Amino acid sequence: MDKIRFATAWLAGCSGCHMSFLDLDEWLIELAQRVEVVYSPVACDLKDYPENVDVCLVEGGVANQDNLELAHQIRDRTKILVSFGDCAVTANVPGMRNMLGGSDPVLKRAYLELADSGAQLPHAPGIVPDLLDQVLPLHQVIPVDIYMPGCPPSADRIKATLEPLLRGEMPQMAGRDMIKFG
């Protein structure tokens, strides 16, 4: 059997879910033997999301144009997409800017009102991606196959989600150990 083509991606999140993924410690070695890592900020150098990915863990909410484009790319090229952690599932902490309204008040608050010196709005078209008006949970932008909440999901929860997938089965996302937010 061909190895499972495995990816992880990082949208608007703190990378804590990926840190928790690295907390899988020695199980990562076992995982590495059973999958081919084709895209990941922590385990692969490729910059473009490839075709025909079997499983992808997507950390973070959808906060800017780059996130939005990558989210659609991932969905188009991935069989099983896992909404990975509270930011992806609920928008979580990045989503707290939504209470300020659209992207303009957020940028003004961050770069003008709270600036110590040299207050100016960031403007670098093509380099700094535009903010979306609202940070959205992943499933409001693209269909999601599995939801793995947690801030971050513990290494045990990540392992319990991935293990059945490696056997070709869907994980049971139920009970405190698997779905507690926060």
Next chain:
Amino acid sequence: MTVKTLKIDDIDVAIAAGSTILQAAQEASIPIPTLCHLEGLTPVAACRMCMVEIEGTSKLFPACVTEVGEGMVVSTNTPKLQGYRRMNVELLFAEGNHVCAICVANDNCELQDLAVEVGIDHSRFPYQFPKRSIDLSHPQFGIDHNRCILCTRCVRVCDEVEGAHVWDVAQRGSACHITSGMDQPWGEVSACTSCGKCVDACPTGAIFHKGETTGEKQRDREKLAFLMNAREHQQWTR
């Protein structure tokens, strides 16, 4: 004492007339999820978690305020009820700003526990991200309306147990919120005795002790249980 007999989830239960379905279920060790209910306070059926089905009618009834009747046949955990309960908790999450990761009540929250119990791994309803305020004017406590689910336990415990009636419910619909005194900052309400019963009663992290940070909220629910038992049964034991 008149006794009513009824069937709850196929279990025969006999209980004093005037009791609620929730009390009868508790008597028979049949779990019904609750959120706004707090033993000793007047039930208000605000949260709709305890809805049950009664044979002979398609209407759902809140177990906490519905009196038992002779020969009643009650179901507490049908697929229909499970579906509504999950939807109900998802709506609570979508309506407020519940960020468990940075909440004082993380791992010690009845809303978070209910989400696990009813099997929520995500909300099917778009989050509203309402603009809500935080009142830190009280020297010892704070109220963060982002985390409030309008269960009104604070209103009832302050009115019925402490007798101070600091809290009330203001406005309606999505503007509905808990307010203090004559719509004043909490710290300016002279009726407040700073007893902290609202902190103990609050199911989420909405009302908290100042200085508590993520996951640190302490509640003395036993103090409330002791006070209520003392008032109702004159038993001053802890």
